[in-house]
Amino acid sequence: MIRITQLKLPVSHRGEDLEKKAAKILRVGTDAIKSLKIVKQSIDARNKEEIWYIYTVDVEVLGETQAVKKAKSSQVAIAHEKKYRFPPAGSGILSHPPVIIGCGPAGLFCGLMLAQAGYRPLILERGKDVDSRRERVERFWRDGTLDPETNVQFGEGGAGTFSDGKLNTLVKDPGGRNQKVLEILAEYGADPEILYVHKPHVGTDVLGEVVKNMRRQIIRLGGQVRFDSQVTDLIAEDGQMAAVEVNGQEIVPASQVVLAVGHSARDTFSMLYQKGVPMAQKAFAVGLRIQHPQKMLNDSQYGEKWSGFLGPAPYKVTWQSGGRGVYSFCMCPGGYVVDASSEPGMLAVNGMSNHDRGGRNGNSALIVTVGPEDFGDASPLAGVEFQRKLEGLAYRCGGGKIPVQLYGDFKQGIASKDIGDVKPQIKGRYQLGNLRQVLPECLSLPLIEGVEQFEHRIKGFSRYDSILAGVESRTSSPVRIHRDEKLESRIGGLYPCGEGAGYAGGITSAAMDGIRVAEMIGQRFAPMKDI
Numbered sequence: 066m067i068r069i070t071q072l073k074l075p076v077s078h079r080g081e082d083l084e085k086k087a088a089k090i091l092r093v094g095t096d097a098i099k100s101l102k103i104v105k106q107s108i109d110a111r112n113k114e115e116i117w118y119i120y121t122v123d124v125e126v127l128g129e130t131q132a133v134k135k136a137k138s139s140q141v142a143i144a145h146e147k148k149y150r151f152p153p154a155g156s157g158i159l160s161h162p163p164v165i166i167g168c169g170p171a172g173l174f175c176g177l178m179l180a181q182a183g184y185r186p187l188i189l190e191r192g193k194d195v196d197s198r199r200e201r202v203e204r205f206w207r208d209g210t211l212d213p214e215t216n217v218q219f220g221e222g223g224a225g226t227f228s229d230g231k232l233n234t235l236v237k238d239p240g241g242r243n244q245k246v247l248e249i250l251a252e253y254g255a256d257p258e259i260l261y262v263h264k265p266h267v268g269t270d271v272l273g274e275v276v277k278n279m280r281r282q283i284i285r286l287g288g289q290v291r292f293d294s295q296v297t298d299l300i301a302e303d304g305q306m307a308a309v310e311v312n313g314q315e316i317v318p319a320s321q322v323v324l325a326v327g328h329s330a331r332d333t334f335s336m337l338y339q340k341g342v343p344m345a346q347k348a349f350a351v352g353l354r355i356q357h358p359q360k361m362l363n364d365s366q367y368g369e370k371w372s373g374f375l376g377p378a379p380y381k382v383t384w385q386s387g388g389r390g391v392y393s394f395c396m397c398p399g400g401y402v403v404d405a406s407s408e409p410g411m412l413a414v415n416g417m418s419n420h421d422r423g424g425r426n427g428n429s430a431l432i433v434t435v436g437p438e439d440f441g442d443a444s445p446l447a448g449v450e451f452q453r454k455l456e457g458l459a460y461r462c463g464g465g466k467i468p469v470q471l472y473g474d475f476k477q478g479i480a481s482k483d484i485g486d487v488k489p490q491i492k493g494r495y496q497l498g499n500l501r502q503v504l505p506e507c508l509s510l511p512l513i514e515g516v517e518q519f520e521h522r523i524k525g526f527s528r529y530d531s532i533l534a535g536v537e538s539r540t541s542s543p544v545r546i547h548r549d550e551k552l553e554s555r556i557g558g559l560y561p562c563g564e565g566a567g568y569a570g571g572i573t574s575a576a577m578d579g580i581r582v583a584e585m586i587g588q589r590f591a592p593m594k595d596i
Contacts, residue, residue, distance in 0.1 A: 067091070067129050068104070068144035072120040076108070076375060087124050091136050100125040107263035108375065113368025116375070149241035151182055151583075157590040162187050162288075164309055164319035166296045166333075168280075169223020170572045171563025172325035174246065175579035177279055180286035182583075183592030187288065187319075189311060191295035191330075192220030194280075195273045202227065206404060206493040209465060214295065217405040217415060218329040221292065222276035224539070225572040227405070229397040229418045230267030232259055234573040242577040249576075253278040256420065264379060268420030287593075296333070299340055299559065306558035320558050321590070323582055325575075327565040328542040329407050331449050334565075343547040343555050344445045347567050350394065351455060352432035352512055353500060353535040354402045354414050355472065357525065358487060359427045362398070365523045377422040380429070382522055384515040389434050389508075391515030394540055396429035398422045402534045404467050404493030411456035413538050414467060417492070426490040430537040431515060433508045448543025458503045459536040467491060468498035473529030475500055476513050485530025500535045542567045552585045560585070 069087055083103075088095045105121040123144050126132050133141050163179055165172045168190035179186040191214050192198055198220035201212045213219075217227045232250070234243060244260075250267060251257045254275040259265035267275065280290050298310035299322070308318045326333045338344065359377050366378035377398030384391040400418025407413070416428050440447035462468040469489060474481040480499035489495060501509055520527040545567030552560050562568065562582045569575035 066144040066146075067124045067126060067133060068121065068142055069124060070121045070140050072122060072140070073109070073117045074120070076116045076118055076371060078118065083120065083122065087122055090138055090140060091124065091126065091132055093126060093132065097126050098124055099127070103261045105263065106261050110367050110371075114370065116367060116371050147241050149245040151178060152588045154182065154587055154591050155589040159184070159321065159590050159593055161318045161320060162593055163321040163323065163586055164189060164317060165323040165325055166309070167223065167325035167327055167330070167563070167565070168221050168290065169325060169327045169563065170225055170575040171569065171579035171582075172323065173222070173276065173279055173579070174249070174576040175323050175325060175562065175583045176283050176288060176290070177249065178580050178583035179586065180283045180288040182587050183287075184586070184590075185287040185289075185593045186283070187317070188283070188290045189294040189296055189309070189317075190221055190290065190292050192216070193292050195221040195226060195276050198222075198226075199273060209494055211406060211409060213407060213409065214293070216407045217403060218327065218407040218539070221280065221290075222272060223327050223575075224329065224405070224415070225575075226272050226276060227269055227403060227415065227417050228572070229395065229400055229416060230269060230272050230572065231395065232265040232267065232573045234571060234577070236574045236577060238577070242580050243573060245580065246573055246576045249279070250275055253282070266418075266420075268422070269417045270419040298336065299342075299556070301556050304555070304557055306556055321560070321586055322558060323560045323562050323579075323586075324546065324554075324566060325562040325579060327563070329539055330565055331408070331453075334446060334449060334544055337546065338446055342559070344544050345547065346437045346440060346445055346448050347541075347543055347545045348434060348436035349448065349541045349543055350390070350392075350432035350434045351452070351504075351508065351536065351538045351540065352430055353504070353533045354416060354428050354537055355431050355516075356402060356426045356428045356487060356490060356532040356534070357528070359399050359425060361525045362427045362523065365525065377427065379427075380523055382515075382519045382526075384518045386511035386514045389511045391431065391433050391511050394430040394432050394537075396427070398427045399424040400426070400428055401490050401492045402428050402467070403491070405539065406456070406460075408453075408456070410460055411453060412460040412463060412465070412467065413456050413536060414534050415537070415539065424490050426487065428490070430540065431512055432537060432540055433511050433515075435508070439507075445544055452538045452543060455503060455536045455538050462498045462500065462503050463496045467493055467495040467534050468500055468503065469495045469532055469534045470498060470500045471529060472516065472527065472531040472533055475509075475533050484532070487528075487530045487532050489532050491534065495534065500533055503535050541570050552582055
């Protein structure tokens with residue numbers, strides 16, 4: 066296979082133009098090309114008058130070595146693609162199937178890989194299945210009835226199920242796990258374009274079906290997935306996992322336990338701390354969600370000529386303010402701000418969008434870095450309490466509803482009285498208020514400085530009637546649960562995994578970490594024998 070990089074075509078090109086351009090670069094006729102596969106596709110929008118698609122493609126022709134020499138181009142080379150391989154099984158004996166705590170991306174992908182390799186894992190999820198979960202979440206958004214066990218944070222699929230479903234990651238991936246994650250998602254129902262587009266996403270409306278299909282396959286392969294099953298205690302003997310306690314009463318034997326609980330499992334963090342599981346504070350970031358008209362963002366990013374042609378435009382902005390980073394996070398083109406609360410008397414927001422990203426607004430979290438120096442306590446759980454404090458202030462600011470405020474009013478420190486031309490696009494109840502009462506000044510002032518700077522990059526970013534909503538406090542885990550080179554905690558057989566344990570920062574990296582833990586278990590133990 067021949068790989069061609071930096072293949073440029075105007076955004077208005079037709080499908081057959083890609084093959085013609087590849088043939089031209091290779092100096093062959095189009096009839097010589099036996100197959101062509103898109104490996105990557107991105108957009109070069111630096112010149113708004115002439116925007117390009119940039120492709121990397123793999124092309125199959127006869128006599129590939131001679132064809133590369135004939136092309137005489139630095140864009141052309143023999144493709145060397147490394148395929149993912151699950152490692153050979155170990156020889157250790159498992160008396161019981163591996164237990165996975167949590168059915169978010171880390172737990173789900175770990176479970177699928179183990180099931181495919183014959184280990185018949187048991188996944189324990191405190192929340193409900195994705196369909197029941199969706200009903201509970203929709204009810205909460207309508208009338209404020211919160212189910213602490215099944216909400217935007219907890220339930221089948223994890224927090225990522227109610228998000229934009231972005232799949233980009235900065236994790237280095239020499240083993241091919243990133244591509245494997247994308248291939249699995251496409252296999253179980255995501256749009257196949259995620260395999261090559263520069264910033265792939267799945268969409269909330271599609272993610273639920275993907276998650277269900279993965280769960281069904283785990284069960285077909287001999288695994289189990291149990292809902293309404295919160296792990297309330299770990300039982301160790303001589304420093305080695307022996308069992309887990311479920312719902313405060315049932316004892317499930319387990320010598321290999323994957324701890325994939327997600328970044329909001331605060332009661333689980335407390336239980337682990339009391340059990341002496343080593344953990345530490347971790348820096349993260351907090352802030353507010355900001356909404357702008359999606360058309361305004363399209364015009365700024367792509368220019369008015371192409372604004373309606375290229376679909377909803379994303380953005381990514383960063384700034385440094387007095388030692389704190391200020392940046393956009395989880396940008397949702399054509400999306401919604403959602404009430405993502407999981408504890409009574411506290412309020413947190415997130416962003417989500419459907420696959421078509423068809424909403425009138427784009428939103429992102431504008432967040433400011435915080436660390437142990439802000440938490441005021443040396444306890445490993447001090448970051449959790451920092452989050453809780455902000456969420457309690459947000460709850461009171463909005464009277465139990467999402468507090469929203471115009472950016473111009475936030476800048477002046479006055480409560481908003483009316484909405485401007487930007488109309489809110491929010492899942493959940495909301496109320497006008499003053500978010501300066503939620504964020505401390507050490508965070509509010511850098512956020513304002515960042516917004517003013519971002520105006521130089523995106524025209525209209527600092528408009529007075531941009532809508533802020535808060536508080537965005539669950540950007541990543543506030544703790545890191547220590548693990549060694551075998552990915553185990555100090556308790557043997559306990560594998561801290563994914564975002565909640567502090568080893569991931571999104572759907573893809575969490576799924577990759579779940580695969581990595583599955584590999585470690587697979588390398589040490591033989592698959593379960595049929596009973």
